Amino acid sequence: MENKYLSGFGNHFSSEARTGALPLDQNSPQKAPMGLYPEQLSGSAFTAPRHTNLYSWLYRIRPSVMHKAFKPLKELTLKTFFKPLHINPNQMRWNALKEESGNFIEGIRTVCGTGMSHEQRGLQVHLYSFNQGMQNKYLMNADGDFLFVPQSGSLQVKTELGFIEAEPGEIVLVPRGMKFQVNPLKPGNCKGYIAENFGSPFRLPELGAIGANGLAHRRHFLTPVAAFEDLEGPFELIGKFNGELWSAEMGHSPLDVVAWHGNYVPFKYDLRKFNTINTVSFDHPDPSIFTVLTSPSDTPGVANVDFAIFPPRWMVAENTFRPPYFHRNCMSEYMGLIYGTYDAKEEEGFGPGGGSLHNFYSAHGPDVEAFEKASAAELKPFKIDGTMAFMFESRIPYMVTDFAMTKNFLQEDYQEVWQDFKKNFK
The missing domain is CATH 2.60.120.10 (Jelly Rolls)
Known part of the structure; x- marks a missing residue:
């Protein structure tokens, strides 16, 4: 059985969906193999220290700039990503979110939050409930990382770097700025939690006196192998910028990365x-x-x-x-x-x-x-x-x-x- 994942949190990975698509020296050559376009996705400033520097080189069928102008989706924003407005000193507790009909973006409900996305600090907590695939819609969150915690129903998370499947008991992280799609892996309703992290990227905690082998181990974090969609037609890229949703028309699927290398990657982990x-x-x-x-x-x-x-x-x-x-x-x-x-x-x-x-x-x-x-x-x-x-x-x-x-x-x-x-x- 073909391995779907690469393992090791924080490592530098490389993967290609077609043999020979990744340049041998893993740099951006004048002409990338197979007529692909080289593109760098940075998760940190260029000059960040080496141990916190995050980036990936993507070799894709079409460059990411091939989309029409973004237009605001005010009604969808008001339906999903609510603004946290009230401080409440009381202990608070909520029932489970009721089952919703629709796709992932339509099924998000914001419960609470702290900090600000444009200041790159804090987070928001969302719940999701959906039972339909996103079809020709894709999401790019410029505000923060999405940490998915499935509670019922298994997810298929399709990203630019490959596809991830996750069930309750596992978590999935999609880094800030990466294009992705979330679908039910099987028929039925999917429900769970999201931490949208506006601050510094998640990493493993220091272990100190615990030593080398406690808590979560990096080898159990799995990032997907390269997979791509070479699809043409009417597609929609939904972008999240400072809490607002915007829509841009595209003539192809944005998940057209044939090969990649780097350490700015989506991953899953089995709790x-x-x-x-x-x-x-x-x-x-x-x-x-x-x-x-x-x-x-x-x-x-x-x-x-x-x-x-x-x-x-x-x-x-x-x-x-x-x-x-x-x-x-x-x-x-x-x-x-x-x-x-x-x-x-x-x-x-x-x-x-x-x-x-x-x-x-x-x-x-x-x-x-x-x-x-x-x-x-x-x-x-x-x-x-x-x-x-x-x-x-x-x-x-x-x-x-x-x-x-x-x-x-x-x-x-x-x-x-x-x-x-x-x-x-x-």
């Missing part, structure tokens, strides 16, 4: 391969030990956004409280649930496809049932299994959209899960 580090003595380690990817800020140790997960894991500790502790944080936390039950929220309000927001210094922690169960439990090793929750954590407080405040989506009684704690002090 089930995460090597969880946990305590074997006492106390509850900080959730930073569950970080899969980080977008650093200009302050060392403080993230623009961290993507962390809470996967199946053994809990082994003596004389200690097992679930996440009560907490107030200078960071802001959006949480989602891919499948299963989150161990600190055992009542039904936090279900797969739903989400919660605990903004900066908003108190949060286990509900009454989870606290009492953990307090009375026998302290012996046990395994949390059949679950996968995640968190988008940022140093900047999240603003919420009008859509996030709509009835039957926002759970207005979320605070009730903490109201029945008893006074035990004597």
Whole structure:
């Protein structure tokens, strides 16, 4: 069976869909092989330090400049990418997004966000629900990276560098500025989450005292081999610029890259391969030990956004409280649930496809049932299994959209899960 992917996060890759399409010296020659056009896609400034310099050389059938002028798509913008407008100090929780009919772009709904795309800091959190392919429509997001977290239904993500398939339990990242298309891999509705990262590109966190082999390993990150579409006809390129959608007519598919080399690439990662580090003595380690990817800020140790997960894991500790502790944080936390039950929220309000927001210094922690169960439990090793929750954590407080405040989506009684704690002090 032909391998669909190349492995190794952050490496310099090369791939060709036709033998001989990639120049042997991997530079841009005067005449590229097979009549292709050389084009560089830069994910960083030309002069960025070597370890943060991101670029890929694309050898394509037609240059990217072959499209008509962009025109604003005001109605589609208003339907999908809402502007976060309101700061809310309350703990907030939402139901899963209802199933929507339409394609991926039509099925996006923005819940909250922080920072600004034109200042290249912060992120926005979107949900998606769709059941149709994009057909002759393609998307290019100039604002930020798209980190997809599928919750139900498998995705086919077609990019300029190749095609990716992903199911719930896997994530997909499409870099800023890359053209792509998202379709259902199988008939049915696809639902999930997106972190749109406006800040520095995601990278693996430093491991420090953990050593070489903990958390996510670079060899498990997969980028696609070259694949292309040589199609002519009426096509539409939808561009996202500073939160607004624009449309440009094209006479061909923009996914016509026959060969490429570089390190600015889309990728997928299986969250089930995460090597969880946990305590074997006492106390509850900080959730930073569950970080899969980080977008650093200009302050060392403080993230623009961290993507962390809470996967199946053994809990082994003596004389200690097992679930996440009560907490107030200078960071802001959006949480989602891919499948299963989150161990600190055992009542039904936090279900797969739903989400919660605990903004900066908003108190949060286990509900009454989870606290009492953990307090009375026998302290012996046990395994949390059949679950996968995640968190988008940022140093900047999240603003919420009008859509996030709509009835039957926002759970207005979320605070009730903490109201029945008893006074035990004597």
